[in-house]
Amino acid sequence: MVDRTFRTRCLWGFVLLVVSPQILRAADENDFYRIVSIAVAEASDSRSPHWQPAPDGLVMEVSGLAALDDSRVAVAIRKGEIWILDGVYDDPPANVTYSRFASALHEPLGLLWHNDSFYVTQRSELTQIRDRDGDQVADEYLTIAKGWGVTGHYHEYAYGPKLDHDGNLWITLNIGLGLKGDQLRRTVENKTLGYRQGLWRGWGMKVTPQGEMIPVCAGMRSPSGLGANADGEMFYTDQQGNWVGTNTLHHMRSGAFFHHAESLASIDHPASPLNDVASVPNGLPFPDALKVFPQLVPPVVWFPYKKMGQSATDIMLDESDGKFGPFAGQLFVGEFTQASIHRVFIERVNGEFQGACFPFRSGFASAVLRMAQGHDGSMFVGLTNRGWSSLGAASYGLQRLEWTGKMPLEIKEMRAKHDGFELTFTKPIDGKTGSDPASYLMSSYTYLYQSSYGSEEIQRKAMPIRKATVSEDGLRVHLTVDGCREKFVHELNAIGVRSKSDEPLLHSHAYYTLNAIPTSE
CATH class of the missing domain: 2.60.40.1220 (Immunoglobulin-like)
Incomplete structure (x- = not known):
């Protein structure tokens, strides 16, 4: 999610956005990657030829997405439900059916199908959800992990989970912004640095198959996207704001600190892999800050602001082996404000990751928050602007992106x-x-x-x-x-x-x- 301080900038951004290279290329992009609307709720223009209605009353603010088989996907929505949609690969998707699987969740911001169960990160816990009697409705909700701080601040989102190749489940925790009043009295305080936050706010955590939750790395601001590369190593995206010059992609590993200083409120905890941070520089060019702040590690990729989006979201690995075009093994990163998707190529140099980002596809109906690869190689795209402004005529929905088979020059x-x-x-x-x-x-x-x-x-x-x-x-x-x-x-x-x-x-x-x-x- 994007933070509320960013909302005003979004409202004034439309004129500037139209000059970005990826938006100018929208018509050409459609020749190679075609958008199919499955369920899109329009904000203004009911005459759109791409509009498909969802069931009456279903506000499909997609906050989690999982491909199940060759006809179905599962969708978590922000207001606390999981729905299973069938017929989503049809073109046109004229006969999609909707079945509610689970409800009463607290702001789920991710969805994973694993070991015949759904896993979802709610605001205060990681939950396993199962259908034990086979009636296609959840009847068991198990707490798998909990124990991070929740002060009641609206910005304390929790994202995930995503799976690595060792079977660990990874989650990321949003920082609380501008804590006030009672929120300050319910926070962790680092006595050396003076930062206050709920426990593990701004951290990446992993949960082992045995259920142990381990804090791994810190310095996150709004880490709404996470995912694995082809080798199963974990990455997350962050969004521009305080301590964050522009959107970024980072390699998550033990003891790494990325940029947001207030996450250091938790480094005195006995489980913290970070220590010995005496001070944090402020106002230095990033290369100079790296020299005086040894715990600080650079991003794998910077996304230059507006040129490559304004609010990075989800990460999807192309595992289609060519069914989705020529980019197998690369990462795709969602973009909230510009309702688009970018592409990332990474390599190792001197043992560390770095790489390049490229425009890929614009023109989605709303903000891109979640992505999942279907069984035919196409990409399902979950949309919701959650009240913040984004390009597009809709405020939420589900679309599918498919390669036409025509090879672009890229x-x-x-x-x-x-x-x-x-x-x-x-x-x-x-x-x-x-x-x-x-x-x-x-x-x-x-x-x-x-x-x-x-x-x-x-x-x-x-x-x-x-x-x-x-x-x-x-x-x-x-x-x-x-x-x-x-x-x-x-x-x-x-x-x-x-x-x-x-x-x-x-x-x-x-x-x-x-x-x-x-x-x-």
């Missing part, structure tokens, strides 16, 4: 090299445009690490591209770049590149977070 991968970057394309490119340095523009910049809200791009610098070398098969370009900077975002616009049939890139922009420059090839 930058598939962007890898760091010791002297620049290597781009891999989805189709062979024209050697003349691909080898012309003038076909590319690059700059680099970073953000302030500060307690104030967000950050502008700072320390911007143009990056001359000295040489572009195209491989014989036309699928790769090696860019020799002067002056690459570690811990900086490197923004690329390959605006001049064409395919061998003179086709432009569907999305010409890429944003690589260069945490480390490889020492050699």
Whole structure:
């Protein structure tokens, strides 16, 4: 979810949003990835050809999503229910049926089908929900984990769970913002740093198959998306705000601290893997803050603000083995305010993750909060703007995104090299445009690490591209770049590149977070 301080900025954002590259590309995107509306509640225009009604009275603010089989998905809604929808793969989905499976949940913000049970994170606990008598209605609710702080603050969301390859369930806990009055008297207080929050607020937690809840990492602000990569390692997204310059993707691992300082209120707890934090810098460029704050770790990917969304949400791994297009093994990240989805390629350099983000698909009916891959490789997209503004004509709903089979010309991968970057394309490119340095523009910049809200791009610098070398098969370009900077975002616009049939890139922009420059090839 996005925080309430962000609401006013959203209301004024529409004029600025229309200039973003992904929105301008919406018509072309539809040629390659088509949106099918399953159940969308419209806010204003009942004449939309994509509208499909949900049952009367069902406010489908999708807050959790799980694909069950080749005809059904399960949907958690924010007001506390789980519904099972059948017929969702039909095109058009004219005969979808709805069955309520569970109710009386407290703001579920995730849904997982695992071991013949649903798992859902409610505001104050992780719950296993089962149908014991086979009547398709839940009759057993088991508390699997609890024990994090809840002061009553509206912003204390709890997200998940997601599953890693070891069978652990992961959850993330939103920070409380601007605690006041009684809320302050029911918080953990770090006596060294002076921060106050409910216990484990702003932390990532894992729950073992034996039911032990373990605090893993801290520094989260609004960690509404989490998920695993192909190797089962866990990542989460965060949203711009105080201590967070812009939206980010992070690798969750033991003892890591990301950025939001108030989560350090819990480091004195005996179970905390973090310790020895004496002070927190405020107002430094992020690369400089890393030098004086050894517990602070950089994001895997920065999402430049407005260029790559305004409020990052869910994470979905493409496990379709090509059924969803050419991006198998990559991550997709939902975007709330701009009602879109981005794509992320990550790699390991010097033992740590870093990578690039790319625009992917815009034009959803409302804010994208949850995503799940269907059995045919398509993507189910759960929507709700929860009262905050987003692009789109609806306030909530469920849509499905399917690959048309037509191959887009895209930058598939962007890898760091010791002297620049290597781009891999989805189709062979024209050697003349691909080898012309003038076909590319690059700059680099970073953000302030500060307690104030967000950050502008700072320390911007143009990056001359000295040489572009195209491989014989036309699928790769090696860019020799002067002056690459570690811990900086490197923004690329390959605006001049064409395919061998003179086709432009569907999305010409890429944003690589260069945490480390490889020492050699």
